[in-house]
Amino acid sequence: MALSVFRIGSSVAALGAALCAAPLLAAAPDQVAPTDPAGTPAPAVGPAAPEPATIGDIVVTANKRAENVQKVPLAVSVLSPAQLQTSGATQFQDLGRVSPSLVVRPAEQPVNSNVSLRGVGTFAFGIGVESSVAVLVDEVPLAFSARAFTDLPDVERIEVLRGPQSTLYGKSASAGLINIITRNPTDTFRLHANAMATTDSEYGANFSASGPISDTVGYVVSAAYSKWDGNVKNLFNGKDTNGREAFNTRAKIRWEPTSDISLTLSGNYVNGNTTVARPFVNVSPTALFRNTAGLTLPVVMPGVTISRSNQNISNNLDSRTRYEGYGGNFRAEIGLGEMTLTSITSYDNFHLYDYLDQDDTSYSGTLGNNNQIGEFKEHMVTQEVRLQSPASKPFRYTVGVYYADVNFARPFVRGPYFSLANWNATSESRQIAGFAQADWEFLPQLTATGGVRVQNEKVEYTYRDNLAVAPAPSFFSGNAEDTAVTWKASLRYEVTPDLMFFGTYATGYKGQTYDLTTGFNANRAAAGPIKPERSRDMELGARMQFFERRLTANLTLFNTDYDNLQAQSIETLADGTSNYRLTNVGGLNTKGIELETTARLGSDLNLTGSVTYLDAKYTSFPVAQCYPLQTVATGCVAAVPATPTTPAVPAYQNLTGTRAVQAPEWKFAFSADYSPSLGGNLKGIAQLNWQYQSDVQYAARDPELFQAGYHIVNIGLGVRDADRRWEIVGFINNLFDQQYFPALVNTAGNFGNQIATQAILPRDFRRYGGVRLALNF
Structure with missing residues (x-):
């Protein structure tokens, strides 16, 4: 692929200015090797990592072995607890604040939330539809991204890998992955404790204790609790909503009977709930609920004043979720001479109940009280075994096998007055894969990397429509199987120990699936599974450090094509009819530039900054669903009724060449941490x-x-x-009180096809303050 694929037009000039300014505006404590309060390098997950030699070294496990991030030919961001605190990020959905290529869009409940990298994510509600961005905890994948949508306690670091990672991490990482690394047992007793309280009644506390039980056994145990009532008022009953409450706990026991054997058993438990609110931020004054005379806004939403700053709703059902999950994994690392054998076995179980006031009003008449109630049930078993050669050799490799079995179930009911639904669905995915990756330094400072993965997946489903009547069948089932090969190749040249250039080509794969949502019928069953989504990615990068590694600047240019893109569209079915569903719509191209810089200016001032320019467009999306209220003048091609010889054609729009959804052109984050001496043993x-x-x-x-x-x-x-060993910080988040919406919903169909727009408000929709206390011993 020629370098011309990276031509991004005049915007490169604008980014050029940012490149010149960024080293002055950027860098951070998170770019120094993760340390505990005493200054000892934190333990890395995976094979033992060498201690950082100098300021600026960061150890990551992006390639499933401990490496200095500056030597890895991948686009990797490393987020530390300090950086998360400075940005106000306490929840998984806040990570987009500190990783510019990452966007997390919340929804009325976590399972419907979306995670995207470089403008690529999955916008679907089916239980068997996996994300394009994998989420892992300590290298163990989560079946539901929703499993991660809670507090971030006991985090040692978070690695965000951008671009296809399917070769080492499988079919759920076609756009990238997020690996959350938690603390490991320590050789001496360590205690970390944090507490927080805010002016708008958010409270939280967590602790982590680790140390030795004996000369060969160590432990770490952590727990966290947080509660926030929310920033939306339900005028119907006076309750605060759009809040959350969560309890998390995690424990690890590590036994090292010999210097060549390390066995770690870990377990986790989470229990929580959220309250759901979707305030109306724009509604036509003449809108009528369900287009029914007399059902004006003051009648169905008494007391609510519609505006872009509205923080009130009027719902006669408490929309909410409650969830519980538990799991664990067993990790064995065994030295076989110079080789290391690693085995990771995991189990996970997650259960979420969701309740939604589907009409979003407090009207109690015949058309009101339309609600939806459902469950998400998941359990997953995985097994990975890999063999690794020593990292110090000119030729080093990793070979392994992986197995996963994931089961989902979704009972769902909506009604009783409109948009009726009552169904039960199950989905199962079984995956078996083998992978290998090798690095060969065939010339001094010049290293080639190659990797391949072969994976076989079988998917099965059942769907029972409890509303269907004879002669239509009410039960469907099916299965499909697919074998795929993904691979990557890269070349990196270390000009000096502090300057490295690389080029990487990688392919990605996202597995086939069935769209098990309301409306599944015989036509959908006959159409078979949605085809796998595939990606091809090319990256060029430079990893640079200056001034004894006190200044780091990492630059990545990327260009990725997606074929058979899985997205919501209009599908022509086996009998010639059409409907709206998740299907393969065509293609998408995303290209851009990412810059990450860090600087340590003396012992007191740390700066960090990152900026992303993104150009993500649909290369083929000829038949897309029209948005509510779209007209022929605004691009909606009118529907064509059926004739005796031709089927009906629904209204559609052509999105080919348009910008992808949830893909901002520019995104950046900048942080500064200044700690001057105040005399004695105190620092500001x-x-x-x-x-x-x-x-x-x-x-x-x-x-x-x-x-x-x-x-x-x-x-x-x-x-x-x-x-x-201790610190206390008073903070103000959203200092300038800027209002924005991380998600919007068009519900014109509920209001006679007149404007009716709802929003999900972010945690920092309004300015708030608070205090944080940390203890470290």
């Missing part, structure tokens, strides 16, 4: 975090689902012990 704390995102479309071309560009500034002031 001054923290600044600035986030910017350009405009984004949440549904193609829909003007009601458009979010203009915005920026958020967070600040913190405090004091700490010079050895960081």
